[in-house]
Amino acid sequence: MTDTNVAQIAGTVATVDEAVLKAMPIISTMIMFIPGAQAAAPFMPLVTGLLTAVDTAAKDLAANNPDMAFQDIINAIKNHLSGAAPNSPTLSGVAGSVALPQAS
Numbered sequence: 152m153t154d155t156n157v158a159q160i161a162g163t164v165a166t167v168d169e170a171v172l173k174a175m176p177i178i179s180t181m182i183m184f185i186p187g188a189q190a191a192a193p194f195m196p197l198v199t200g201l202l203t204a205v206d207t208a209a210k211d212l213a214a215n216n217p218d219m220a221f222q223d224i225i226n227a228i229k230n231h232l233s234g235a236a237p238n239s240p241t242l243s244g245v246a247g248s249v250a251l252p253q254a255s
Contacts, residue, residue: 161212168206175199 211219
């Protein structure tokens with residue numbers, strides 16, 4: 152059995168998360184063509200934001216700096232709420248309007 156530590160697991164999570172983030176534009180586009188899955192379209196920016204937060208946290212853990220992930224999230228919220236800083240795209244929601252499918 153191999154000796155695995157938290158930093159190694161976090162590094163693997165960050166690698167997988169980056170691959171999923173690269174595929175998110177394709178997933179977001181293709182979801183519009185899957186019957187019944189269009190209802191998930193408004194939540195895709197939130198999923199992307201959560202994956203980005205997980206990626207940042209995993210990278211911080213891999214670098215043996217676990218406190219930075221929490222500080223990054225607090226800073227994003229603080230910047231979003233203050234008038235002088237740019238808004239977080241994740242906290243702002245969908246940039247445009249997304250039409251939901253008609254109920255049958």
